[in-house]
Amino acid sequence: MTSDQHSQTAPPDGPAGGRPGDQAAPPTRFGPALVHHAWRLSGRIVAGLGQLLLWILTGIGRLLRPLAVRIGARLYGRRAVPPGGPGGDGRTRIAPAGATAPLPRWINTWSDFTGSWYFAPLTGLALTIAALAELAPRLENPVNVAGAFAVAATLPLVWRQEYLRPVAAVVLGAFAASLLTGQAVLVTTAFAALYTLYALARQLPRQSAGGLAVGAAVTVAVVYLATGTLDDIPWPAAVVAVLAAIGLGDARRVVETAGRTQAEAHERTSETLTRLTAVQREQAVMRERARIARELHDVVAHSVSMIAVQAETAPYTMQNLSPEARAGYTEIARTARDALVEMRRLLSVLRADAKPDPESAPQPRLDRLPDLVEQHRGAGGHVDLAVQGEPRSLSTTVELSAYRIVQEALTNARRHAPGAGVRVELSYLPDRLAVRVRDDGAAAQTMILNRDGTPSRTAVLDPANPADPGHAGRTRMETPQSGQEGGGHGLVGMQERATMLGGRFSAGPAVEGGFLVEAELPLTRQESTTRDPGSQPPPGPGRP
Numbered sequence: 001m002t003s004d005q006h007s008q009t010a011p012p013d014g015p016a017g018g019r020p021g022d023q024a025a026p027p028t029r030f031g032p033a034l035v036h037h038a039w040r041l042s043g044r045i046v047a048g049l050g051q052l053l054l055w056i057l058t059g060i061g062r063l064l065r066p067l068a069v070r071i072g073a074r075l076y077g078r079r080a081v082p083p084g085g086p087g088g089d090g091r092t093r094i095a096p097a098g099a100t101a102p103l104p105r106w107i108n109t110w111s112d113f114t115g116s117w118y119f120a121p122l123t124g125l126a127l128t129i130a131a132l133a134e135l136a137p138r139l140e141n142p143v144n145v146a147g148a149f150a151v152a153a154t155l156p157l158v159w160r161q162e163y164l165r166p167v168a169a170v171v172l173g174a175f176a177a178s179l180l181t182g183q184a185v186l187v188t189t190a191f192a193a194l195y196t197l198y199a200l201a202r203q204l205p206r207q208s209a210g211g212l213a214v215g216a217a218v219t220v221a222v223v224y225l226a227t228g229t230l231d232d233i234p235w236p237a238a239v240v241a242v243l244a245a246i247g248l249g250d251a252r253r254v255v256e257t258a259g260r261t262q263a264e265a266h267e268r269t270s271e272t273l274t275r276l277t278a279v280q281r282e283q284a285v286m287r288e289r290a291r292i293a294r295e296l297h298d299v300v301a302h303s304v305s306m307i308a309v310q311a312e313t314a315p316y317t318m319q320n321l322s323p324e325a326r327a328g329y330t331e332i333a334r335t336a337r338d339a340l341v342e343m344r345r346l347l348s349v350l351r352a353d354a355k356p357d358p359e360s361a362p363q364p365r366l367d368r369l370p371d372l373v374e375q376h377r378g379a380g381g382h383v384d385l386a387v388q389g390e391p392r393s394l395s396t397t398v399e400l401s402a403y404r405i406v407q408e409a410l411t412n413a414r415r416h417a418p419g420a421g422v423r424v425e426l427s428y429l430p431d432r433l434a435v436r437v438r439d440d441g442a443a444a445q446t447m448i449l450n451r452d453g454t455p456s457r458t459a460v461l462d463p464a465n466p467a468d469p470g471h472a473g474r475t476r477m478e479t480p481q482s483g484q485e486g487g488g489h490g491l492v493g494m495q496e497r498a499t500m501l502g503g504r505f506s507a508g509p510a511v512e513g514g515f516l517v518e519a520e521l522p523l524t525r526q527e528s529t530t531r532d533p534g535s536q537p538p539p540g541p542g543r544p
Contacts (some may be wrong), residue, residue: 106319370385
């Protein structure tokens, strides 16, 4: 071969005859790429089959859903409310479970039985009798070593609730000894051993349960290596059974511990919320009392000031006063001024923990009820005002308290029963003024706090469903009514105003539906007289 032929047949030094320093690209491997594509294709096929199976199961579930609902209704004692029943929204509802539901009753009965003191003796004796009955066909003589092992592996379970660990040592030791001595394996003794492992793991901590699992696995291995007692049972099945029993016990312990922890946390939270609610209510009462005191200060201070002024001017306007009378008027004026100073000091103490009252207008009386009614109507509410009895002039304190009670009741109606019709009734009785405010219920779904007395729960009431139990036990929130003239603290403020006058107050669901607020404010003897015909009467029934 010549040099020219050699140069033509020799491979180039670089790619495509390039420089010797260039590296050649690795050739594509057909085998790994084919395996990768086959793996991805098989995954898509499995995913497609799984999705198809899910569609089939979903369809079957939808077909069987009515049957499942009926079975659940039978077991849990619930009944289905038809679409045309209470509620009227065309949906099928499930009524609350009854007290005599079959499945809960059975579960409660079983729980009571397992928690009783005689559960362990009965089940232990039953297991012992079953073990002897299982062993009897195999032996002619009932008194033998196998029978003793069977009794020793089952009978101690009678005392497992009081002495679990000593009982477990006897049961597991007897079962292991029966296996090592070549005795026949009984279903009852095997069940007793597995149940004992489960009960031990349920009581032991995680580390001790792990040690128990290792010891049980080693014991199974020794039995397989030393004897042929378990030759009919595959060793993986025996190991899995032992570990499963211990694992189930440990899992049950974890669940019970978590349940107790959650219950304790819930109890602590409930106690904290209860204390917080009590503190908030007490603070609301104190704020409302301070606010009422400020209002009464304006009323009483005006009267005392008038006494002081009249006592000071009497010596200059009245002729022929004796020195004793002049000294008496001077003492009256001085005492009135001192009373004003003490009232201001008392008010400063009440204002210590309360925000200053920004109001500078005169305190309202019953002659301003028409303005309050128009304000409620302007906010979209419906209200009727009715006055019964002969209207007469009352003290500023009584009229102010009645006005505030009506104001708070209307504010509550707007917040908790939007769109509801409200009727306000004032009854002038010989010895008292009766105030009655009732709304006919919410016209839309309303969020109500504390339906059943727990401060952490809320509920939505459906006005179209009178069977909703919340309509029977509804309570109004006692929160500050911000943004309202002279707004107070809801039911707390109304009750404080009535109590301050020695009257009566009640608030709750009305018998005919809706929410009812009633207050009776007693009058003094001077206030029970007929008012001056020339004075301006409060609004009558014909006024809006």
